Amino acid sequence: MSLISKFETIDDIKRFRINLQTLKMQKIQFQDLTLNKLATNLVLHTIHQKMKSSGFSDKIIKNTIVVGVKIKSKNKATIHFKSELFADTGYDIALGREEGTDTHRIVAGEEKTIPIPTNNGLIFRKFSNPSGIIALHIIRNTLQEMKEPFQDSYNRLLNEWYAANLGDKFNAS
């Protein structure tokens, strides 16, 4: 990243410093907006696509969201992703799909039955013993994969924003 600033007169510098002050005030707003937008369009969209192709239910996909952006310091921000879908029993199905499950027993509540698919159609029981689910770690893996492209995109947008607001005396390349 190189920075070329060309000042020919005192007025140029004055104008440049006024632009800088404006940028400083707007920077947090820009960061929050840009990070949110990128997280939604770039990362969350990829996660949803992967979930769809892995056969996740729509309920889980809908409940996988960007919670928010937290700017921790001058140089660091954290984007929080959450995925949750609780069953009546209090079990988080989204977590089960993300991290996998062992073989376990499901017991239906009072006056309820559990539909179990078999070769002869659905049968209803008060309990079920489904086999375990493989841990796909879609969210974790996607975040790791997208970390670099995300950072690059953010840097590019930030530079464009600087160039657009600091005037023609500033050239960021």
Add this chain to the structure above:
Amino acid sequence: MPVNKNLDVGLNDAGIDLDELDKAARKAYKALEKKRRETAKANKEIQRLEGRGGIFGGGDKAPVPIGGKAPTDISKSGKTFDQILDEKVNVSFREAFADQAGGFRGARNIFSMAKNPKAFVGNVARSIPFIGGLVAAAEFAQAIVSELKKIDNFLKKFIIKRIDDRNNQLRERIESAHISAGNIQEILTTEAGGTSPRESYNTFNLFNENRTKLEADYAVRDKSGI
């Protein structure tokens, strides 16, 4: 417990720190401001020195001539402006016609002879080396003839020509007035000599038909020489 994952992002990975930029700009501003103040101070000093006169003075005045000679103050010379102008004109005139009138020296001699013939003859006589009485007399006569020839050339070249021009102008003016009044006829024929009204130019016809045009054609436009 839901799936909670975080993505950490570096906010300053673009490599541009606005605070650092501001600091650099402030530094540049101070440097430029310092330069501006120095320039203003220097300009003020120059103006002060110019106000004192002497070698610093006179940005608008005429420059001191090379060689150190100051310009002559006319008011202190004791001569009128016309006298000074005459001197300048004479010198310029001699220099301008030096070649045509037998060289610069010759032209100067012509003027001196016109002003004071006795002194002129004496000067010429003194300028001839004395070898022998007869030879000196012959050379003296030749010098006089030579100078007279130069005067003749000069008169022919400038004065007589000028008189002719003035006479021509006067003649033309009288003639033009006569033609305008219809007293004199002037006919311009074709190359073959044709005088048909369509082909030729006849002042009498114009006098009868379009007197305004005739007067316009024969108006004396340049009256400065008369």
